[in-house]
Every structure is written in C-alpha cells, then in structure tokens.
Amino acid sequence: MATAHKTETLMQVTDLCVDFWVDGTMYPAAKNVSFEVARGETLAIVGESGSGKSTSAMALLGLLPDNARTSGSVKLLGRELIGLRPQDLRSVRGKDIAVIFQEPMTALNPVYTVGFQIVEALRTHFDLSPTEAKARAIDLLAKVEMPNPAASFRKFPHQLSGGQRQRAMIAIAISCDPVLLIADEPTTALDVTVQAEILDLLRSLRERLDSGIILITHDMGVVADMADRVVVMKDGVAVDSGTTLQIFESPTHAYTKALLAAVPRLHTATERRDAPPAQVSDRAPALSFRDVAIEYPKRGRVPAFRAAEGITFDVFPGETVGLVGESGSGKTTLGRAAVGLLPVKEGSLSVVGVDITGARAKGLRPVRRKTGIVFQDPGSSLNPRWPIGESIGEPLYLAGEAKGRDLDRRVEELLNQVELPLSYRNRYPHELSGGQRQRVGIARALALAPDLLVADEPTSALDVSVQARFLELLQGLQDRFGFACLFISHDLAVVDELADRIVVMHRGKIVEQGAKDAILRNPQDPYTQQLIAAVPVPDPVAQRKRREGRTAK
Amino acid sequence: MTRGTRPPMPEPAPSIVEETNENAIALKEIEGLGQAQIVRRRFFRHRGAMISLVVLVVIVLLAFTSVGFVIGDWQVGGWWQYNWVTAVAIENGGMPTIDFARFTFGNHPFGQDEIGRDIFAVVMRGTQQSLMIMVIVGFIGTVLGTVVGAVSGYYRGGIDGTLMRFTDIVITIPVIVIGAVLGRTVGIAGAPVLALILGAVVWTGLARLVRGEFLSLREREFVDAARVAGASDGRIIFRHILPNAMGVIIVNATLLMASAILIETGLSFLGYGVQAPDTSLGKIVSENQVAFATRPWLFWWPGVFIISIALCINFIGDGLRDAFDPRQKRMPSAKNMARGNATGAAS
Numbered sequence: 001m002a003t004a005h006k007t008e009t010l011m012q013v014t015d016l017c018v019d020f021w022v023d024g025t026m027y028p029a030a031k032n033v034s035f036e037v038a039r040g041e042t043l044a045i046v047g048e049s050g051s052g053k054s055t056s057a058m059a060l061l062g063l064l065p066d067n068a069r070t071s072g073s074v075k076l077l078g079r080e081l082i083g084l085r086p087q088d089l090r091s092v093r094g095k096d097i098a099v100i101f102q103e104p105m106t107a108l109n110p111v112y113t114v115g116f117q118i119v120e121a122l123r124t125h126f127d128l129s130p131t132e133a134k135a136r137a138i139d140l141l142a143k144v145e146m147p148n149p150a151a152s153f154r155k156f157p158h159q160l161s162g163g164q165r166q167r168a169m170i171a172i173a174i175s176c177d178p179v180l181l182i183a184d185e186p187t188t189a190l191d192v193t194v195q196a197e198i199l200d201l202l203r204s205l206r207e208r209l210d211s212g213i214i215l216i217t218h219d220m221g222v223v224a225d226m227a228d229r230v231v232v233m234k235d236g237v238a239v240d241s242g243t244t245l246q247i248f249e250s251p252t253h254a255y256t257k258a259l260l261a262a263v264p265r266l267h268t269a270t271e272r273r274d275a276p277p278a279q280v281s282d283r284a285p286a287l288s289f290r291d292v293a294i295e296y297p298k299r300g301r302v303p304a305f306r307a308a309e310g311i312t313f314d315v316f317p318g319e320t321v322g323l324v325g326e327s328g329s330g331k332t333t334l335g336r337a338a339v340g341l342l343p344v345k346e347g348s349l350s351v352v353g354v355d356i357t358g359a360r361a362k363g364l365r366p367v368r369r370k371t372g373i374v375f376q377d378p379g380s381s382l383n384p385r386w387p388i389g390e391s392i393g394e395p396l397y398l399a400g401e402a403k404g405r406d407l408d409r410r411v412e413e414l415l416n417q418v419e420l421p422l423s424y425r426n427r428y429p430h431e432l433s434g435g436q437r438q439r440v441g442i443a444r445a446l447a448l449a450p451d452l453l454v455a456d457e458p459t460s461a462l463d464v465s466v467q468a469r470f471l472e473l474l475q476g477l478q479d480r481f482g483f484a485c486l487f488i489s490h491d492l493a494v495v496d497e498l499a500d501r502i503v504v505m506h507r508g509k510i511v512e513q514g515a516k517d518a519i520l521r522n523p524q525d526p527y528t529q530q531l532i533a534a535v536p537v538p539d540p541v542a543q544r545k546r547r548e549g550r551t552a553k
Numbered sequence: 554m555t556r557g558t559r560p561p562m563p564e565p566a567p568s569i570v571e572e573t574n575e576n577a578i579a580l581k582e583i584e585g586l587g588q589a590q591i592v593r594r595r596f597f598r599h600r601g602a603m604i605s606l607v608v609l610v611v612i613v614l615l616a617f618t619s620v621g622f623v624i625g626d627w628q629v630g631g632w633w634q635y636n637w638v639t640a641v642a643i644e645n646g647g648m649p650t651i652d653f654a655r656f657t658f659g660n661h662p663f664g665q666d667e668i669g670r671d672i673f674a675v676v677m678r679g680t681q682q683s684l685m686i687m688v689i690v691g692f693i694g695t696v697l698g699t700v701v702g703a704v705s706g707y708y709r710g711g712i713d714g715t716l717m718r719f720t721d722i723v724i725t726i727p728v729i730v731i732g733a734v735l736g737r738t739v740g741i742a743g744a745p746v747l748a749l750i751l752g753a754v755v756w757t758g759l760a761r762l763v764r765g766e767f768l769s770l771r772e773r774e775f776v777d778a779a780r781v782a783g784a785s786d787g788r789i790i791f792r793h794i795l796p797n798a799m800g801v802i803i804v805n806a807t808l809l810m811a812s813a814i815l816i817e818t819g820l821s822f823l824g825y826g827v828q829a830p831d832t833s834l835g836k837i838v839s840e841n842q843v844a845f846a847t848r849p850w851l852f853w854w855p856g857v858f859i860i861s862i863a864l865c866i867n868f869i870g871d872g873l874r875d876a877f878d879p880r881q882k883r884m885p886s887a888k889n890m891a892r893g894n895a896t897g898a899a900s
Binding site for chain 1: 773779780782796889
C-alpha cells in the first residue's frame with residue numbers, strides 16, 4: 001500500500017559502508033548503501049546470502065562485531081546514529097528501533113517465560129511496576145493475536161509452536177512502540193500457512209503503530225506481498241531500487257532481472273501450462289509404500305510417536321514424485337524410511353523390487369547400492385573433516401566398486417557430472433558455498449548410479465538463483481540416468497517446476513495425491529487448497545488479489 | 554585416496570565459481586586451508602600456549618639429558634656429574650650454589666640434602682618419573698575414555714546404560730583410596746605400573762564428554778549419509794565421528810595429564826606412590842617435609858617443577874581448546890583496527 005502523499009522520513013541512510021577486519025586487511029561487506037524509510041512504509045532489502053543485506057541492517061543498530069568498521073550516515077528522525085556513544089545507542093535499540101529475528105527459537109531465551117522476556121523489555125525502557133508491566137505484556141500478546149494471551153504469558157518458548165514464537169518475538173519488538181521495525185527474514189523458518197498469518201500480522205501492526213518496517217528477505221513472494229519499496233543488493237552494493245511495482249514489472253538492472261527469472265513460480269489455474277503427458281509406467285515401481293505406518297519408538301518416559309500412517313503410493317522409474325507438506329507432517333520420515341534409515345512398523349515397503357519391511361542391516365545391503373539420498377542441510381550432510389573427494393568416493397569404496405586410481409577416476413567423473421571443478425576434490429566442505437555443497441551431495445548420492453534418489457528438501461537452504469541451477473542440474477541428471485526421484489519439499493513452486501506427480505501430506509497422513517496439474521490447479525482437499533492459497537506469488541498485483549481472496553473466505 | 558598433485562584438468566563452467574559463500578568474508582582468514590592447518594595456525598597464535606610448549610620442551614630435555622635415564626637394561630648417561638643416589642661431601646652447608654646475581658651455577662646449584670645427595674640430580678630424576686607417569690596416565694585414560702564414551706554414545710540404549718553405570722561406579726571410588734590400596738602393593742614394581750593403575754581410574758570424565766559429543770554427532774546428516782552408503786558401525790565410529798570429536802578429546806587429554814601430575818604428587822606425598830629407592834617430585838617433597846624450616850630449598854625446587862609442568866600443560870590445553878573452537882573469531886586490537894582504518898578497505 002504505497003502511501004499517496006509524502007510523509008515524514010523516519011530513517012535516512014546515506015553512503016553506509018561496512019568493512020570487516022580479517023587478518024590484517026579490511027574487507028568491504030557493504031559499499032555506499034543509501035535508502036530511506038518513511039513513516040508507515042515497508043522497505044524490503046532483497047539479496048542473496050553474502051550480499052550484505054543483514055550486515056547493513058545490523059549496522060543501523062550498531063550491532064556488528066568488534067572487527068567491523070561502519071562509516072557514512074544513518075539518521076533516525078534527524079538524529080545521527082553513527083558514532084553515537086554505546087550507552088546512547090543502547091537507549092535507541094529496542095525503544096526506537098526494534099528487531100525481529102529469523103529464528104524465534106534461538107532469539108528467545110529458552111530458560112525464561114515469554115511473559116518474563118516481554119516484561120524485561122518493557123521495564124528496561126519504561127518506569128513500570130511489575131503488575132503494570134504484566135498487564136501491558138498481556139495486552140501486547142493480545143495485540144499480536146496470540147491465542148489465550150494470559151496463559152501464553154506463563155509459557156516457555158519450547159511450549160509454543162513456531163508461529164506463536166514468532167508472535168511472541170514480535171510482541172517484544174513492538175513493546176516500546178518503536179518507530180522503526182527491522183524484520184530480518186521473519187518468516188524464513190516458518191511454514192507457508194503460518195508465514196501468511198505472520199505477514200498479515202505485520203501488515204496490520206504497521207497500520208496500527210504507524211511505524212516503518214525494514215524487511216530483509218530473499219523471498220520475492222514475501223516482497224511482493226509486503227513491500228512498498230525495494231532495494232536489491234548484490235556483493236555489498238545496492239544495485240537497484242524503486243517501488244515494488246517498478247521492480248517487479250519493469251526491472252532495469254540485469255541482476256534484478258536474473259533474480260526474478262530464477263524465482264520458481266507456482267502456476268495458477270488460469271495460466272495452466274501445457275504439461276507433458278504423464279508417463280504411465282507399466283514397469284515395476286522403484287519405490288512402493290503399501291499402507292505403511294512408521295513409529296519413533298518410545299524412549300524412557302516419552303511414548304512412541306506415530307509419524308506416518310496409512311501411507312500408500314508408488315514412484316516409478318524415470319518419474320519425479322513431489323512429496324509436500326508442512327513441518328511435522330511426516331514427509332522427511334517417509335524419505336528416510338525409503339532409504340532404510342527408519343524401520344517400518346506396519347504395512348509393507350519395497351524399494352527397487354526388494355521388500356525391506358523387516359530387513360536388518362544385511363538385508364538392506366542390496367538396497368543401499370541402488371538408492372541415494374540428498375539431505376536438506378548442506379552444512380551438516382558432509383563430514384567436515386573429509387575432503388569432498390573422499391566423501392563422494394565413499395559409497396563406491398564401500399560397495400567394492402572401485403579402488404585406488406580407478407576410484408579417483410570415478411570421483412572425477414562424478415564431479416564433472418555435477419559441474420564442479422576437479423580441483424574441488426581436495427577441498428573441505430567449509431570452503432564451499434551451500435549450492436556447491438549440495439552438488440557434492442548429489443554426486444555422492446549418484447555415485448553408485450542408483451535406481452531411486454530421495455531428495456529431502458535439497459534446496460531449502462539455497463538462494464533462488466542457486467536453487468534454479470540446482471533444479472536444472474537435477475533434471476538433467478534424471479533425463480540422463482532415468483532414476484526414480486522422490487522429491488520432498490515444502491515449497492510448492494519448486495515442486496511445480498520439477499514433479500510429475502504430487503503427494504500431499506498432513507499430520508502423518510496422505511490427504512491427496514495425483515498428477516501435478518490436478519493437485520496444484522484443481523485441488524480437492526481443503527488442506528491442499530489452504531496450502532496453495534497461502535503461497536505468496538512473486539507478483540505484487542496478483543499477490544494482493546490472492547490475499548484479498550484469502551481474507552474474504 | 555591420494556591428495557597429491559595431479560595433472561591439470563580442464564575445469565568446466567566458470568559460472569559456478571562465482572557462487573558466493575554465506576560468510577565469505579569470515580572465511581577469508583581460513584581460505585584454502587584444511588581443518589588441521591586451521592587448528593595449527595590458531596594454536597601457534599596463542600601466545601601463552603606457545604610459551605608453555607617451549608618451557609615444557611626445555612623441562613623435558615633438561616630432565617632426561619642431565620642425569621640420563623634407565624629403560625629396562627638400556628642405560629643412558631647424562632652430562633651432570635652427580636646421580637640421584639650417591640651422597641657426596643657437603644659443600645656450602647648444603648645451600649644452593651646457584652647465584653642469579655652473578656649468573657653462576659656452582660657444584661650443587663639446587664643444594665644438597667642432609668646426607669649429601671645432589672638435589673639437582675634428585676629433582677631431575679623426580680621430574681623424569683613424574684613426566685613418565687603423566688604421559689602413561691594421559692594415554693591410558695584417553696584411550697579408555699574415548700572407547701567407552703564412543704561406544705556408549707553411538708549405540709545408546711542398553712549398552713550405554715551398562716557402560717555409564719560402570720563409569721558411575723568408578724567415579725564414586727576416590728582416586729586417593731584406589732591409589733593407596735593398589736599403589737602400596739604395585740608401587741614397588743615401579744612408576745610405570747603405578748601409572749597404569751592411575752590411568753585405569755581417571756578416564757571417567759573423558760568418557761562422559763566423548764559420549765555427549767557422540768550423542769550429538771551421530772544425529773548429523775553426514776552419519777546418515779555414511780549409513781546409506783553402507784558403512785559399518787566401526788567405520789562410522791572411527792572414521793566418521795571420531796575425527797569430529799578430536800577437539801574435545803585432545804583438549805581433555807591435556808587436562809587429564811595435568812591432573813595426573815598432581816595425583817601422583819599427592820599419592821607420593823602420602824607415601825603410597827613411587828617407592829624408594831626411586832623418587833618422584835611428590836616423594837622429594839614428602840621426604841624432606843621435616844626439614845622445611847632448616848633446608849627450605851629441598852621444598853622449593855620440586856615445587857617449582859610441579860607447578861611449572863602443571864601450568865604448562867594447562868596452558869597448552871587452553872590453547873588447543875581455543876584452536877579447536879570453530880566459533881573463535883580473531884578480533885583486532887585497537888592498534889590493528891586503527892592501522893586497518895588508515896590503509897582503507899581492500900577491494
């Protein structure tokens with residue numbers, strides 16, 4: 001909602017530079033960044049990881065580590081913040097500028113109740129008695145639409161769901177009526193339906209508090225949904241800026257264009273794509289779930305937890321099945337069961353023609369050689385103490401397929417296939433970027449030329465442009481090797497790009513499955529409909545329409 | 554897999570190289586280095602640890618070359634004119650002849666005891682014994698603690714329960730009591746046997762830490778990846794998880810060694826440790842405690858060596874801990890920051 005008349009400028013940033021001292025040299029993280037935020041306006045700072053967007057925002061608050069040097073000018077309501085004494089800056093933080101962090105679980109202190117943390121923020125900046133502060137805190141929790149505010153006041157962060165935690169975080173942030181709210185990827189860690197709720201909340205708060213919001217994000221859908229104006233950053237430089245409409249409709253800078261092109265789009269019913277005819281395979285399925293239930297066994301006093309139940313679906317050779325659902329829906333559980341990492345409690349599961357329902361380590365061996373898995377977190381899925389060449393070669397070595405020179409040659413071949421330079425084989429995981437690590441993950445999964453590849457949210461930790469390239473690579477490899485792929489994701493747009501068929505999961509059960517177009521363009525189940533409606537599309541006009549349609553319901 | 558140089562290969566698609574890393578700037582410091590190289594570099598930068606390492610090396614060299622040593626039948630003589638058993642005529646009233654002002658050592662730099670033995674030779678022999686006990690205890694304690702902790706943490710369940718209850722039992726028995734009971738009987742067999750006994754009781758703390766480390770590391774995805782690749786349990790434990798727990802193990806091994814020195818000293822002081830005619834630092838202190846008022850140097854010299862060794866080991870442990878901490882970031886001093894400001898940004 002761009003404000004028609006020019007209102008008061010809250011924050012004016014001119015020529016902001018941030019450099020980091022590393023080992024005797026200063027490295028620039030942000031170069032001459034300038035922008036301004038008006039009252040009641042949302043400014044989105046967009047960029048990929050390492051672009052300096054978070055660094056610039058933290059520099060506004062003086063929250064950078066000691067090896068950072070900030071120069072330029074940051075004026076909040078005409079008052080210069082750079083070069084302010086630490087104690088003066090502290091009174092600005094929280095009171096005039098508040099921050100909402102990405103991960104509410106780590107941003108909230110786990111040993112104190114939510115109420116305590118709100119009261120603490122209130123009493124730091126205002127002269128309040130404990131009872132007054134408590135009343136105000138409950139008031140704030142009601143304001144952020146927390147269910148049952150009085151009870152939530154006494155709850156610890158771990159007793160709340162992800163969305164509720166983020167609400168509590170927002171309650172702390174708005175406790176002192178800040179004039180400027182910095183939201184650093186506030187919805188990245190949340191499911192789409194929860195994300196939609198949090199964005200609605202932020203929008204209504206902006207109107208009620210009449211403050212400005214700086215939204216840092218990499219999600220173009222969120223930008224289209226929330227922002228009035230956009231600054232695009234790349235390598236520490238603000239390469240493009242303008243109103244949201246300008247940026248989306250007629251981007252001028254090449255990088256902005258590339259960024260927008262890389263965003264996967266969820267195609268709506270009206271713009272139905274001419275999908276390739278669904279290959280109905282009469283071959284035996286590579287992966288077949290028959291009425292499967294999976295339980296996490298009870299441990300000590302914690303009772304057994306049934307993560308999935310009544311699961312029946314097939315994945316045929318050469319096709320990609322998208323398994324979608326929100327966190328806790330049991331989709332990762334199915335992926336892990338498919339490669340034999342979790343035992344099946346009921347029903348039967350067969351992988352590449354072998355029934356692994358009750359198989360133990362020995363029975364799984366033939367299956368291991370024909371399956372591969374790409375994990376979600378590229379930071380954790382490679383052994384940090386091993387050069388990546390060794391990680392890629394391990395399945396080959398263990399299967400006894402290759403040794404010595406032969407093994408080296410096979411590893412080089414695999415690196416070639418995932419388009420990584422051969423020199424990378426002696427590098428360690430920490431030297432690679434997320435996208436490169438994920439390529440290594442694929443190379444390892446494909447080492448034994450498997451018949452089934454399970455990809456567990458392989459792109460959720462990647463930037464959009466990297467994600468686009470990764471998806472292309474995956475498709476290319478599938479065309480070449482013809483493996484069956486179970487692609488697990490929470491991102492419907494990614495699944496739309498890749499999958500032939502889709503299985504939707506909710507609370508451990510399959511609610512709907514079928515061909516891609518049937519599920520995404522004509523969903524029958526109310527949960528699927530809700531899921532699709534909540535996905536923000538990277539188009540401001542269309543997104544507003546969708547939002548209004550959603551709220552009207 | 555060999556890591557040597559290999560013939561240059563055509564490198565594909567330059568476009569992917571420009572992919573930016575999330576924390577590219579923070580990684581500038583460790584660009585192109587392996588894990589071990591990073592740790593080594595950080596360790597060498599820790600001033601306290603480096604000084605301690607040098608001091609410790611000097612002490613070890615001094616102790617072993619000065620009076621020589623005996624291993625089984627193999628005897629090596631030293632450059633010092635006296636040994637630790639023969640008494641010689643008392644000079645200078647037994648007082649230390651070392652003179653820091655004129656920088657001369659004299660015949661008996663550390664003095665002599667009442668029967669005329671050269672204290673320098675005695676202290677050097679004591680240091681040898683204490684160091685040897687320290688190394689053996691450290692080694693045995695580390696191996697036992699690591700294996701028990703690794704098995705316990707990796708398998709969990711019943712195996713974990715059994716091993717940890719056994720660990721609890723060992724923890725509940727005071728080291729001094731075990732040392733007193735066993736030390737008396739085996740102490741006569743020499744310091745190495747005593748060290749074996751001590752090593753068999755001090756591994757408990759390390760076992761607990763390694764177990765904790767394994768419990769968290771086994772949930773990491775690279776372990777699942779290895780399992781999917783078909784790796785056996787042994788391979789996962791020793792090739793995958795253990796190298797990642799090395800930081801905790803090395804650091805605690807050094808602390809274990811520092812405490813081993815103190816345990817040995819305490820036991821020998823009580824008379825349960827190393828038995829005569831051999832000697833150790835604790836035993837020297839204990840033997841001469843009656844002469845504290847008249848011949849204080851009999852006390853000071855072994856004391857100085859006990860403190861120096863324990864302090865050095867602790868400092869080295871501290872340096873290793875810092876070096877293995879991945880979150881450790883080097884912050885510039887005010888001077889360096891100013892210099893950085895003056896030179897301006899590198900671009």
